[in-house]
Amino acid sequence: xxxxxxxxxxxxxxxxxxxxxxxxxxxxxxxxxxxxxxxxxxxxxxxxxxxxxxxxxxxxxxxxxxxxxxxxxxxxxxxxxxxxxxxxxxxxxxxxxxxxxxxxxxxxxxxxxxxxxxxxxxxxxxxxxxxxxxxxxxxxxxxxxxxxxxxxxxxxxxxxxxxxxxxxxxxxxxxxxxxxxxxxxxxxxxxxxxxxxxxxxxxxxxxxxxxxxxxxxxxxxxxxxxxxxxxxxxxxxxxxxxxxxxxxxxxxxxxxxxxxxxxxxxxxxxxxxxxxxxxxxxxxxxxxxxxxxxxxxxxxxxxxxxxxxxxxxxxxxxxxxxxxxxxxxxxxxxxxxxxxxxxxxxxxxxxxxxxxxxxxxxxxxxxxxxxxxxxxxxxxxxxxxxxxxxxxxxxxxxxxxxxxxxxxxxxxxxxxx
Amino acid sequence: xxxxxxxxxxxxxxxxxxxxxxxxxxxxxxxxxxxxxxxxxxxxxxxxxxxxxxxxxxxxxxxxxxxxxxxxxxxxxxxxxxxxxxxxxxxxxxxxxxxxxxxxxxxxxxxxxxxxxxxxxxxxxxxxxxxxxxxxxxxxxxxxxxxxxxxxxxxxxxxxxxxxxxxxxxxxxxxxxxxxxxxxxxxxxxxxxxxxxxxxxxxxxxxxxxxxxxxxxxxxxxxxxxxxxxxxxxxxxxxxxxxxxxxxxxxxxxxxxxxxxxxxxxxxxxxxxxxxxxxxxxxxxxxxxxxxxxxxxxxxxxxxxxxxxxxxxxxxxxxxxxxxxxxxxxx
Numbered sequence: 001x002x003x004x005x006x007x008x009x010x011x012x013x014x015x016x017x018x019x020x021x022x023x024x025x026x027x028x029x030x031x032x033x034x035x036x037x038x039x040x041x042x043x044x045x046x047x048x049x050x051x052x053x054x055x056x057x058x059x060x061x062x063x064x065x066x067x068x069x070x071x072x073x074x075x076x077x078x079x080x081x082x083x084x085x086x087x088x089x090x091x092x093x094x095x096x097x098x099x100x101x102x103x104x105x106x107x108x109x110x111x112x113x114x115x116x117x118x119x120x121x122x123x124x125x126x127x128x129x130x131x132x133x134x135x136x137x138x139x140x141x142x143x144x145x146x147x148x149x150x151x152x153x154x155x156x157x158x159x160x161x162x163x164x165x166x167x168x169x170x171x172x173x174x175x176x177x178x179x180x181x182x183x184x185x186x187x188x189x190x191x192x193x194x195x196x197x198x199x200x201x202x203x204x205x206x207x208x209x210x211x212x213x214x215x216x217x218x219x220x221x222x223x224x225x226x227x228x229x230x231x232x233x234x235x236x237x238x239x240x241x242x243x244x245x246x247x248x249x250x251x252x253x254x255x256x257x258x259x260x261x262x263x264x265x266x267x268x269x270x271x272x273x274x275x276x277x278x279x280x281x282x283x284x285x286x287x288x289x290x291x292x293x294x295x296x297x298x299x300x301x302x303x304x305x306x307x308x309x310x311x312x313x314x315x316x317x318x319x320x321x322x323x324x325x326x327x328x329x330x331x332x333x334x335x336x337x338x339x340x341x342x343x344x345x346x347x348x349x350x351x352x353x354x355x356x357x358x359x360x361x362x363x364x365x366x367x368x369x370x371x372x373x374x375x376x377x378x379x380x381x382x383x384x385x386x387x388x389x390x391x392x393x394x395x396x397x398x399x400x401x402x403x404x405x406x407x408x409x410x411x412x413x414x415x416x417x
Numbered sequence: 418x419x420x421x422x423x424x425x426x427x428x429x430x431x432x433x434x435x436x437x438x439x440x441x442x443x444x445x446x447x448x449x450x451x452x453x454x455x456x457x458x459x460x461x462x463x464x465x466x467x468x469x470x471x472x473x474x475x476x477x478x479x480x481x482x483x484x485x486x487x488x489x490x491x492x493x494x495x496x497x498x499x500x501x502x503x504x505x506x507x508x509x510x511x512x513x514x515x516x517x518x519x520x521x522x523x524x525x526x527x528x529x530x531x532x533x534x535x536x537x538x539x540x541x542x543x544x545x546x547x548x549x550x551x552x553x554x555x556x557x558x559x560x561x562x563x564x565x566x567x568x569x570x571x572x573x574x575x576x577x578x579x580x581x582x583x584x585x586x587x588x589x590x591x592x593x594x595x596x597x598x599x600x601x602x603x604x605x606x607x608x609x610x611x612x613x614x615x616x617x618x619x620x621x622x623x624x625x626x627x628x629x630x631x632x633x634x635x636x637x638x639x640x641x642x643x644x645x646x647x648x649x650x651x652x653x654x655x656x657x658x659x660x661x662x663x664x665x666x667x668x669x670x671x672x673x674x675x676x677x678x679x680x681x682x683x684x685x686x687x688x689x690x691x692x693x694x695x696x697x698x699x700x701x702x703x704x705x706x707x708x709x710x711x712x713x714x715x716x717x718x719x720x721x722x723x724x725x726x727x728x729x730x731x732x733x734x735x736x737x738x739x740x741x742x743x744x745x746x747x748x
Contacts, residue, residue: 071533
């Protein structure tokens with residue numbers, strides 16, 4: 001059914017259609033609307049056979065989900081940014097134990113400086129945690145990926161993180177085709193755990209494993225993700241049969257035919273990129289797009305296949321590995337090893353910085369002329385950066401960086417400092 | 418109170434053999450049909466108080482629930498010595514997740530069981546580090562939500578699994594690897610630490626009790642009482658650690674009894690945030706009797722006798738006796 005709705009509300013409805021049994025909630029922007037909507041459904045009786053638990057921290061949220069999942073319940077939570085970091089130990093634990101929890105990550109920057117706006121730093125911080133990580137481009141895809149996530153995670157007994165851009169998607173009202181309960185039921189069977197805490201057949205979960213077997217346990221986690229590389233496209237195909245639309249999968253290409261320049265990105269920024277590519281194509285530029293939906297597992301083969309015919313690749317990512325540059329870029333470059341392509345890393349949109357069509361037009365034209373630096377920071381204000389660097393050269397007591405920058409920009413009243 | 422000590426007047430002791438008791442008064446441990454929830458073959462040290470406490474407590478919980486029990490366990494000695502892969506000593510469905518999240522994991526298990534309509538009960542267990550320090554946030558959260566979990570803390574007064582470091586349950590003057598027996602004030606400092614049973618009571622949860630491994634029937638009765646109730650419940654069991662305390666491994670029960678009989682460890686139970694009863698002390702023993710056999714207090718006795726420190730510890734015991742009304746009125 002077509003609806004004009006907020007991304008968070010749509011995701012909450014989709015999660016509710018998946019018949020979750022335990023939902024744990026701890027508030028952090030910008031995911032809060034999702035758990036609020038779910039909590040309301042449980043309290044007003046729309047969502048039955050479900051426990052909604054207000055916990056005291058994200059660490060507890062993931063821990064409650066671990067206990068619930070180990071006791072055989074379909075478990076869900078949502079978080080963002082600092083919340084994901086605060087639960088980090090439990091995030092690794094959930095995947096290590098093989099518990100198919102589904103979690104929405106409303107992507108948000110990580111402080112300091114504290115910043116509530118969107119980028120992908122939070123998801124990147126957990127890229128090696130063993131969770132599958134799927135990135136939604138639109139609210140429709142966010143809805144669909146949650147339904148697929150429960151199916152995928154439970155099949156593999158591995159947790160899945162559905163990443164959707166904070167505010168840009170979570171708080172955006174747009175058209176969403178909401179699935180029916182019958183469709184979701186047809187796609188998603190009841191959860192049958194591989195391991196369950198049951199007095200009728202006692203097991204010990206979470207034993208200490210020493211050097212003799214630890215490697216094997218870790219390898220099996222990797223093997224699961226390799227299986228996921230095969231299952232994700234199959235599950236997307238099955239999804240299309242029931243729901244009638246393309247959603248999910250490993251990667252998506254756009255205007256890739258004959259493209260000499262390929263732009264690689266994840267999440268909602270793909271929408272802006274596609275608009276720019278349309279305009280450039282209309283002007284005769286041979287440019288196309290590769291959107292990556294499955295970041296973990298990372299589809300090396302699909303990425304290579306999509307990019308190998310291009311002359312250059314621009315990887316535009318909302319994350320920064322301080323001290324080296326790109327994060328997504330590193331993985332894309334691995335997929336391209338041995339190919340003679342120009343590769344450009346573009347760090348963009350950190351902390352919610354707008355990625356405008358105008359900037360992208362300039363960027364992509366520079367790329368086409370191979371005039372880009374190896375690593376570019378899109379729309380970086382060099383005046384402010386250089387001023388601070390100069391300040392640090394001049395005085396030892398240069399003060400807090402963020403406040404200095406805000407004062408240089410004239411955002412903070414002059415009386416400070 | 419849930420447990421009436423039986424006096425065996427002929428010998429003047431307070432303990433009495435099972436054969437002299439009515440069947441309903443006999444301990445769970447005395448039964449050949451006990452569950453052996455923590456089975457033999459685990460790798461605890463000789464004389465481990467925690468192994469003893471866990472077997473007593475979980476067997477009693479199993480008895481009370483007719484085996485319909487799930488246990489969550491914090492990282493620590495109990496977890497490590499009971500489940501070295503590929504072995505496990507647990508005869509109950511058991512999960513270990515992390516050091517600091519056991520109460521929350523138990524909350525999740527309880528929620529799952531409730532939603533599935535299963536009449537299975539949940540216990541969470543951890544050492545004092547996993548309870549009073551790193552797991553304290555999750556513990557307090559579980560308490561305030563009044564989740565249907567019995568949390569059992571096996572308190573051996575330090576991080577024994579990592580090599581005997583100080584926790585917030587380490588008593589003053591005790592030597593640990595991080596409160597060294599050197600300097601002007603050797604051992605752990607006075608005026609720090611927390612007594613989590615009192616904090617649990619402040620949450621006004623249905624049931625809070627303390628116990629020691631020295632009094633089996635009292636411990637079992639408290640677990641049984643806890644399992645009669647629903648909501649958040651907390652039992653804090655003193656479990657001497659021969660390794661960390663430097664006490665003889667055949668003196669574990671004796672150390673626990675001395676902790677109670679000196680007043681250093683008050684044994685009581687509380688319902689709804691109010692103390693209902695306390696195990697009485699007939700004739701308080703001087704704290705020195707408890708301190709002297711433990712190497713962690715050796716610096717109080719040699720090279721010079723630190724009467725001043727012992728007096729301060731005696732003051733703590735005396736205060737407990739007053740505060741919790743531990744003295745038997747008509748001995």
